[in-house]
Amino acid sequence: MVPVKPRISVEYAENAVIITFTDEKILEEKDIQALQESVMSVVEQAERINIILDFCNVRFLSSAVLGLLIRVSKKIYEQDGKLKLCNINPKIYEIFKITRLTKIFDIYEDVESAAESLSAED
Amino acid sequence: MVSKVVESTPSAIEGVCRRILSELEAKNFNQDGIFAVHLAVEEAFLNALRHGNKMDPNKEIKIDYLVSGEKIEIFMTDEGNGFDPDVVPDPRCGENLYKPEGRGLLLMRSYMDVVEFNERGNSVRMVRYKERPRLKKNLNQTQV
Numbered sequence: 001m002v003p004v005k006p007r008i009s010v011e012y013a014e015n016a017v018i019i020t021f022t023d024e025k026i027l028e029e030k031d032i033q034a035l036q037e038s039v040m041s042v043v044e045q046a047e048r049i050n051i052i053l054d055f056c057n058v059r060f061l062s063s064a065v066l067g068l069l070i071r072v073s074k075k076i077y078e079q080d081g082k083l084k085l086c087n088i089n090p091k092i093y094e095i096f097k098i099t100r101l102t103k104i105f106d107i108y109e110d111v112e113s114a115a116e117s118l119s120a121e122d
Numbered sequence: 123m124v125s126k127v128v129e130s131t132p133s134a135i136e137g138v139c140r141r142i143l144s145e146l147e148a149k150n151f152n153q154d155g156i157f158a159v160h161l162a163v164e165e166a167f168l169n170a171l172r173h174g175n176k177m178d179p180n181k182e183i184k185i186d187y188l189v190s191g192e193k194i195e196i197f198m199t200d201e202g203n204g205f206d207p208d209v210v211p212d213p214r215c216g217e218n219l220y221k222p223e224g225r226g227l228l229l230m231r232s233y234m235d236v237v238e239f240n241e242r243g244n245s246v247r248m249v250r251y252k253e254r255p256r257l258k259k260n261l262n263q264t265q266v
Contacts, residue, residue: 027164028132028133029132030132060157060160060161062161062164062165062168063165063168063223063225063226063229064168066222066225067222067223067225068222070220070221070222071222074220091154091157095161095229098228098229098232099213099214099225099228099229100214100219101219103219104219104220
């Protein structure tokens, strides 16, 4: 596990880079900006990168974080990479459902099933 | 009615929000209700800050709230020119789904039982009942 700035931890697995949000609440503009810079610095490390975003610690977020996810996903897809989200708690998942972002993000129950889906797609 | 005036900075809502949530806990609102009010207050504040006061540190945001055993009522007022909530595009439709912004109002409407604006459009009134009307619950789950 390699710590990258304060707000994420990064693990390099066999077929994906697993980025875990370490904060329980992601709210403030400057936190979201810092988070985006941290995630983008990982995304930009390689073309065709596979990223798994792990929300296991996140208990609350605002719509500004949804914007961050969309910007990150665009960057990953521009690089022909893949993005999977996982470990989203039910209250947060409801936000994804209401905004219909469940249609544009691949969401899995845990890191293992997200990684398996990437293996199946390769 | 409790009245607070805060400056137009992203962290200014934190203290007010904490007080509102602790009052909800004291009145035995359940965790879903507390989550909903928290989200709606954050989204309303973000709208007031960004779109209303346009991040101008010289402008203020007024928050009035009243928590009872039955409901919470919140007013949030900025110093901007206001907007027409009826012309805000639906973020769930077409290309809007891929835009990074524009979901705050949808979330406020989904998580609160009443969301209405004054004529100028610079002040929002939101209500969430402790026991939610069944119709509203079903409405939230409806896919349009």
